[in-house]
Amino acid sequence: MTSDRWLHDPDLGQVVVAEDVLHKRVAELGDELTADYEDRPPLLVGVLKGAFVFMSDLARAIALPVEVDVMAVASYGSATTTSGVVRIVKDLDSDLTDRHVLVVEDIVDSGLTLSYLRRSLLARRPASLEVCALLVKEGRQRAKLDLKYVGFHIPPDFVVGYGLDVAERYRNVPDIRVYQGPVPVD
Ligand code: IMP
Ligand code: MG
Numbered sequence: 212m213t214s215d216r217w218l219h220d221p222d223l224g225q226v227v228v229a230e231d232v233l234h235k236r237v238a239e240l241g242d243e244l245t246a247d248y249e250d251r252p253p254l255l256v257g258v259l260k261g262a263f264v265f266m267s268d269l270a271r272a273i274a275l276p277v278e279v280d281v282m283a284v285a286s287y288g289s290a291t292t293t294s295g296v297v298r299i300v301k302d303l304d305s306d307l308t309d310r311h312v313l314v315v316e317d318i319v320d321s322g323l324t325l326s327y328l329r330r331s332l333l334a335r336r337p338a339s340l341e342v343c344a345l346l347v348k349e350g351r352q353r354a355k356l357d358l359k360y361v362g363f364h365i366p367p368d369f370v371v372g373y374g375l376d377v378a379e380r381y382r383n384v385p386d387i388r389v390y391q392g393p394v395p396v397d
Contacts, residue, residue, distance in 0.1 A: 218384065221391075221392070222390060222391060222392025222393075223371070223381070223384070223388045223389075223390065223391070223392075224368075224388060224389035224390065224391040225388065225389045226386050226387070226388050227365050227366075227368070227370055227386075227387045227388060227389060228346075228363055228365070228373075228386060228387040229386050230385045230386045233362075233373060233386060233387065234268070236362050236363065237265070237268045237269055237272050237362070238272050240269060240272065240343065240360055240362060241269060241271075241272020241273045241274070242272070243360065244269075244272075244273050244275075244313070244343070244360065245273050245274045245275055248273075248275055248311065248313075249275065251311045251338075251339075252275045252276045252277050252278070252311070253273075253275075253277055253278075253310075253311045253312065253313040254277070254278045254279075254280060254305060254307070254310045254311065254312050254313070255269070255270055255277050255278070255279045255280070255313050255315050256280055256281070256282060256303065256312055256313065256314045256315065256332070257279065257280070257281045257282075257315045258281075258282060258283070258284060258314065258315065258316050258317070258324075258328065259281050259282065259283040259284075259301065260283065260374070260376070260382070261316075261317030261318065261374045261375050261376065261382075262315050262316055262317045262345075262374060263281075263374055263382075264373050264374035264382070264383075265315060265317055265345045265362075265373065265374055266279070266281075266315045269315060269343065278305070280303045280304055280305045281301070281303070282299060282301055282302055282303050283299070283300040283301035284297050284298065284299055284300060284324060284327075284328065285297070285298050285300045286298075286323070286324055297323070297324050297327040297328070299331070306335075307332060307335040307336065307337040308335065308336050308337070309336070309337070309338045310337050310338060311337070311338050311339045312332060312337040312339065312340045312341075313340075313341050313342070313343055313360075314328060314329070314332065314340070314341070314342045314343070315343050316342060316343070316344040316345070317344075317345055317346065317373075317374050317375055318344065318345065318346040318347070318348065318370070318375060319344045319346070319347045319348065319351075319352065319356065319358065320348050320351050320367075321351055321352060321353065322351070322352040322353065322354060322356045325342065325344070325356060326354060326356065329342070329357075341359045341360065342356075342357070342358050342359060342360065343359070343360035343361075343362075344358055344360070344361055344362065345361075345362040345363070345373070346361075346362060346363055346364075346365050346370070346387070347361050347363070347364050347365070348364075348365060348366070348367045349364050349365065349366060349367060350367060351367050365387070368389045368390075369389070369390045370387050370388060370389055370390060371384060371387075371388055371390045372384030372385065372386055372387045372388050373385065373386065373387050375387070377390050377392070377395065378395040
């Protein structure tokens with residue numbers, strides 16, 4: 212048994228989604244995706260770095276021969292909010308033409324990152340493009356986003372864990388928690 216002493220951190224607040232609840236929901240999403248993509252195994256496109264934990268669990272919950280690729284985007288803005296100006300820092304290795312693409316995102320806040328990504332990926336002419344987001348913050352999106360698969364709708368607090376960070380920390384926290392520490396300046 213590993214020690215969980217490091218999780219007794221005053222900057223970590225309330226648990227928003229517990230570990231067992233996360234795992235149960237990821238299994239459900241996996242079953243749903245297995246049924247929906249049965250005859251056309253998808254290419255999972257993980258958005259780094261935040262989606263790496265979710266994508267690793269989700270990929271194993273899909274009982275189909277999926278392929279996996281990753282891309283990294285950077286948004287200009289402060290440490291805890293996006294400006295909407297997004298830049299592709301690491302592009303995909305795969306050609307998306309005629310592929311069934313499933314974008315795997317950690318969290319949708321304003322939705323600006325996702326709407327930029329969707330436009331940019333659609334321009335590459337995939338056969339289909341859907342989004343699977345683990346978390347969606349309630350009441351924060353200005354435009355309507357077409358999110359086919361969502362893990363949880365959560366209150367609009369800043370959260371960490373299960374891939375999500377603040378200044379690159381807490382990605383390996385096994386559940387989702389409110390971050391209540393100082394806001395780092397970047
Ligand atoms: P959006 O463009 O405002 O939807 O922001 C999406 C991106 O901002 C996510 O992919 C995360 O990298 C980051 N982000 C937004 N909210 C949080 C949060 O509560 N914790 C950690 N990262 C977040
Ligand atoms: Mg981030």
